[in-house]
Amino acid sequence: MGATIEGIARRLDALPVNDDWGVAATALLLEAARECGASDLHLLCQRDGVAVRLRRDAELFELLKVPLGRRDLLLARFKVMAKLPAFVRHEPQDGRIEWTPPGESKALSLRAAFLPTIHGESLNIRFPEVGSAPMRLDALGLRPDAQRRIESLLSASEGAFLVTGPSGSGKTTTLYALARFLNEQLGDRVHVVSIEDPVECDLGFASQVQVDEPKGLTFAKGLRAALRQDPNAILIGEIRDVETGRIAMQAGMTGHLVLSSLHAGRVERVPSRLISMGIDAFAVASALTGALAQRLVKTADRSGRCAIFELAIMTEAARDQILAHTSTDQLAEELLRLCPGTIASEIRRLLAEGLLDPADATRILEGEEVES
16 A cells, blocks of 8 residues: 555645645545545644545555645635535534546545644545445354354344444444345345445445435434334444434334444443443343444455454343443453453454464454453
């Protein structure tokens, strides 16, 4: 990727600095992010300029630095593309950029989030995962015993199954694979509705709703409307707020299978994360059926990434512990009892088999130890 980054920096430096520089620069940065397979494009306003970074496979890379004098041209153009007022600079703004990559006919919907900082507005642009079809559940790389247990949970008619992990770790890919499994097993007998931001892949078999917060279509509002469509299963891109969480847990207790992601890091922290958001412990204990944590680690030949999973299954003992607000360590022991194997132990096992890149595996293991 180093040679690619150097080439992009040279191309940006070669752009003529005139009234059209912002248009050309934004197009170049979007193309560069797309070429590099980035999940996010970051523009971080700093004292001496704008640091442009890419996130790919959960890792952040410095792409280049835009001189301070061109900061406003760059951000103003991105605001025009996101259909946001350029004069609003002192409050957060969220918009959406409809962008068609060169040589392609289909536009991508990119989420653009502006954040005012002491050095100017920083911007995050989220790229959708692009694919012609969602991955199959048996292609994710789950251990056979974990896959069987997940399939068993998906066969239930209700409950909430949540996926957690860092940004760019493939949570959406996993959620789509879970939904595809349902469709393959039940076909026309299952009605799947999804609420996403953004919709990253056209599933074909589901009614997919694109969140549009500037226009008032939030996760919570979309979820309420989706429940009126009599779905068997609901896919929620992410539980971000208490209102969405409460509705999701209620849906999981009333005859709906709920699939969603949550930023909790570890499986044992999923219940406490939901409760800390303001969701009633009884609802969490009653609705939650399991959780899956995942990480992406470079393979030994560095040609790709290997997904590492940690599965937790809810038991009656775990439900009692949630209601009793027992410690995270105690809850972890019970949640993992039926599915031995943590993120750390799986990485060590695959590392010993020579399947993982040692440097990347060590980096993630050190992160796991810090979280413990």
